[in-house]
Amino acid sequence: MATKHILIVPGDGIGQEVTAVGKKVLDKIAAKFGHTFTYDEALIGHVAIEATGNPLPDESLEKMRKSDAVLFGAVGHPKYDNDPSAKVRPEQGLLKMRKELGLYANLRPIKLFDELLGASSIKPEILKGADILFFRELTGDIYFGEKGRKNDGDTAYDIAEYSRYEVERIARKAFEAARTRRKKLCSVDKANVIETSRLWREVVQKIAPEYPDVEVEHQFVDATAMLLIKDPRRFDVVVTANLFGDILTDEASQIAGSMGMLASASVGDGTGVYEPIHGSAHDITGKGVANPLASILSAALLLDISFGMKAESELVISAVDQVLKAGFRTRDIADQQTPADKILGTDAMGAEVLKFL
Ligand SMILES: NC(=O)c1ccc[n+]([C@@H]2O[C@H](COP(=O)([O-])OP(=O)(O)OC[C@H]3O[C@@H](n4cnc5c(N)ncnc54)[C@H](O)[C@@H]3O)[C@@H](O)[C@H]2O)c1
Ligand SMILES: CC(C)[C@H](C(=O)O)[C@@H](O)C(=O)O
Numbered sequence: 001m002a003t004k005h006i007l008i009v010p011g012d013g014i015g016q017e018v019t020a021v022g023k024k025v026l027d028k029i030a031a032k033f034g035h036t037f038t039y040d041e042a043l044i045g046h047v048a049i050e051a052t053g054n055p056l057p058d059e060s061l062e063k064m065r066k067s068d069a070v071l072f073g074a075v076g077h078p079k080y081d082n083d084p085s086a087k088v089r090p091e092q093g094l095l096k097m098r099k100e101l102g103l104y105a106n107l108r109p110i111k112l113f114d115e116l117l118g119a120s121s122i123k124p125e126i127l128k129g130a131d132i133l134f135f136r137e138l139t140g141d142i143y144f145g146e147k148g149r150k151n152d153g154d155t156a157y158d159i160a161e162y163s164r165y166e167v168e169r170i171a172r173k174a175f176e177a178a179r180t181r182r183k184k185l186c187s188v189d190k191a192n193v194i195e196t197s198r199l200w201r202e203v204v205q206k207i208a209p210e211y212p213d214v215e216v217e218h219q220f221v222d223a224t225a226m227l228l229i230k231d232p233r234r235f236d237v238v239v240t241a242n243l244f245g246d247i248l249t250d251e252a253s254q255i256a257g258s259m260g261m262l263a264s265a266s267v268g269d270g271t272g273v274y275e276p277i278h279g280s281a282h283d284i285t286g287k288g289v290a291n292p293l294a295s296i297l298s299a300a301l302l303l304d305i306s307f308g309m310k311a312e313s314e315l316v317i318s319a320v321d322q323v324l325k326a327g328f329r330t331r332d333i334a335d336q337q338t339p340a341d342k343i344l345g346t347d348a349m350g351a352e353v354l355k356f357l
């Protein structure tokens with residue numbers, strides 16, 4: 001039995017809705033296994049701007065530092081998406097959290113549940129068995145470089161930067177993960193065009209001989225985007241820079257069947273942050289139809305990675321599998337064969353998962 005302090009950071013839009021379900025799963029696990037989970041909440045994003053003017057108040061960051069793990073929802077609001085001139089934005093809170101907590105490694109497992117083969121737009125015979133683990137570098141690249149305007153605002157620039165150290169530490173994590181899986185690592189870059197990618201490839205090539213048991217390939221990001229659809233099963237572990245990882249993993253969500261299925265773990269040397277890869281989904285906010293499984297699977301990653309609770313984590317994943325096997329779907333993962341009475345809303349889907357815990 002363990003006592004752990006978990007910070008719930010729902011954020012904006014459906015982040016509020018799906019995180020509430022993720023917390024219920026953690027509560028059920030604690031009761032079942034005799035753990036004591038204490039909780040607190042913190043503001044981030046649009047809700048934080050509305051309350052304090054700051055997308056990540058100091059109080060929120062302090063709470064994150066003091067917690068054993070963070071279950072995070074999402075940030076975002078349409079009023080900022082459509083206002084390029086907004087100086088304060090919800091996403092600034094997310095990026096500041098990642099930087100301040102040193103969350104340089106963003107693990108994005110692309111896990112396909114066989115029951116969802118029909119939810120993907122990719123042919124089942126190409127898809128079945130796909131299982132990819134992305135390592136996205138999360139605190140460098142164009143996100144955190146110098147950015148601005150010149151020529152009276154008529155010219156904009158964003159500087160992308162990577163240090164050898166930043167590339168090496170994420171690459172080593174990816175190599176070590178590949179050793180525990182199918183021993184294949186694909187390093188994705190754009191080394192034929194950009195200098196940060198040439199450093200990326202140089203670093204991966206340099207350390208590869210230290211992992212002789214891991215087969216390494218290098219792919220350009222454009223070719224990777226094509227191959228993810230053409231032959232997703234060719235990939236085992238993928239390591240790439242911040243921006244490329246952001247884009248490729250949303251695409252890879254279609255391997256799993258929906259944006260509502262993909263969890264993530266953001267880790268460094270301190271508190272881990274666990275969140276769906278999706279955003280605040282303005283188009284479905286407040287409708288009670290958001291798929292909570294990405295948040296539930298993020299809670300499973302939290303239990304495993306931050307708490308070392310492997311059995312607890314595996315039970316959560318098994319519960320998700322059981323619910324899908326029972327034919328329940330949220331509308332984003334339903335298909336023509338899904339009976340209407342098996343298409344559930346956010347809370348009802350969460351309730352079905354809790355039955356298997
Ligand atoms: N980590 C984050 O906080 C994060 C991630 C991505 C986007 N965002 C923000 O979210 C806002 C909306 O961005 P977007 O529309 O490009 O991306 P999004 O991920 O919010 O939504 C993309 C599409 O996927 C659907 N979707 C997403 N999650 C779902 C779920 N759990 N169940 C069912 N359908 C789901 C949405 O309805 C939408 O059609 C923006 O403000 C963006 O900045 C935040
Ligand atoms: C909201 C945005 C800043 C963020 C990112 O680009 O990392 C999101 O797309 C994500 O994947 O978490």
Ligand SMILES: [Mg+2]
Pocket residue numbers: 246247250277
């Ligand atoms: Mg993204």
